Amino acid sequence: MTLSQRMQTLTGGGSDGWDVFIKARKMIAAGTPVTELTIGEHDIRTAAPILQDMHRSAMGGHTGYAMVPGTDALRDMVAERTTARTGVHTTRDNVLITPGGQAALFAAHAAACDPGDTALYLDPYYATYPGTIRGVSAVPQAIITRAEDAFQPRAADIDARASGARSLLINSPNNPTGTVYSRATLEGIAQVCMDHDLWLISDEVYDTQVWEGAHLSPRALPDMAALTLVVGSMSKSHAMTGSRCGWIVGPEEVIGHLITFATHTTYGVPGFIQDASVFALGQGPAFEAEVAAPFLRRRAIAQRVLGSRNTIGMIPAQGAMYLMLDIRATGLTGDDFANALLDHHHIAVMPGESFGQAAAGHVRVAMTIDDAAFEQALRTLADFAEARARAA
Numbered sequence: 001m002t003l004s005q006r007m008q009t010l011t012g013g014g015s016d017g018w019d020v021f022i023k024a025r026k027m028i029a030a031g032t033p034v035t036e037l038t039i040g041e042h043d044i045r046t047a048a049p050i051l052q053d054m055h056r057s058a059m060g061g062h063t064g065y066a067m068v069p070g071t072d073a074l075r076d077m078v079a080e081r082t083t084a085r086t087g088v089h090t091t092r093d094n095v096l097i098t099p100g101g102q103a104a105l106f107a108a109h110a111a112a113c114d115p116g117d118t119a120l121y122l123d124p125y126y127a128t129y130p131g132t133i134r135g136v137s138a139v140p141q142a143i144i145t146r147a148e149d150a151f152q153p154r155a156a157d158i159d160a161r162a163s164g165a166r167s168l169l170i171n172s173p174n175n176p177t178g179t180v181y182s183r184a185t186l187e188g189i190a191q192v193c194m195d196h197d198l199w200l201i202s203d204e205v206y207d208t209q210v211w212e213g214a215h216l217s218p219r220a221l222p223d224m225a226a227l228t229l230v231v232g233s234m235s236k237s238h239a240m241t242g243s244r245c246g247w248i249v250g251p252e253e254v255i256g257h258l259i260t261f262a263t264h265t266t267y268g269v270p271g272f273i274q275d276a277s278v279f280a281l282g283q284g285p286a287f288e289a290e291v292a293a294p295f296l297r298r299r300a301i302a303q304r305v306l307g308s309r310n311t312i313g314m315i316p317a318q319g320a321m322y323l324m325l326d327i328r329a330t331g332l333t334g335d336d337f338a339n340a341l342l343d344h345h346h347i348a349v350m351p352g353e354s355f356g357q358a359a360a361g362h363v364r365v366a367m368t369i370d371d372a373a374f375e376q377a378l379r380t381l382a383d384f385a386e387a388r389a390r391a392a
């Protein structure tokens, strides 16, 4: 029996980028304490009132098949929130509820691309992007962004690769870089999409974590609502990563087709999860700010601790829960640095190479442990980098 090419080539033949993470998990399982700064998961759990609401819903009988597009209540809530945050009139017919942002990314690419079509994305990228594109049998093509631009994409670079492509995937606030795309960047991207008839797939799962400037959804730019598929999620904004609840916002007609696609793939999201999501969204922006607050605090800690250390360059994170650290002065690759830091100091960070070529020589630090432990881990990391740089 042979597996499909799609399955065999999902990671493009290389590593899926999670090697250091898996090594750290194995060390933990073997009893070695490891400070984990790898994965984008809050150090708080889903808030008790949200879980109580989930329990109430499940006990009340909402455990059967839910409506495939999502419950009316949740689709309305997502539509209202989108209208309020972006100013673009949005109704439930513009919304499909999905099992997390990841399923939304997959469905959006399935809607945009036929097998063999080119799907553009920006490097550095969230580790699943190329595999998601290959998963719909499209061909991923990365466009490099540059550390010297603080990883703001250049429209001209995208334009140069756009001919014949079907879609462009962007992510602001960005994982792994923390970059928040400026209005000028997004306007340039929008122009390229219009010039080349590209679907713009806008991953906005970190839209509540903006530390500098403001979040702008490209769907709000002139004429872009017809071309943009926005990916959203409860995971990061409400600390509900395990609940697997996300959405796509897009043109009514596309959502209609995506509902048919969902019928044949996921068959919807559990009703008690959707009810709890309605409850969570009902807590409003103050609750979202509370969930985001620790990352802003830890970003300030990082600025204080690393600001005076010459060996490590910090791209100032404008958003999201990560720091991108430039460790090229150590003479090590991101992979070697991350492996050595794990071996010698039991601190796990993600090598920049896990996120593509543009982040080589960097490591990504997730700001997802308590403040004191985070500060200590950064000091150890900086001391280690300095020792390596002296030895280089």
Ligand SMILES: Cc1ncc(COP(=O)(O)O)c(C=O)c1O
Binding pocket: 040, 099, 100, 101, 102, 103, 126, 171, 174, 175, 203, 205, 232, 233, 234, 235, 241, 245, 246
């Ligand atoms: C940029 C980005 N997009 C999408 C996702 C997927 O999120 P979820 O499927 O939990 O909603 C993540 C998760 O880390 C992410 O970092």
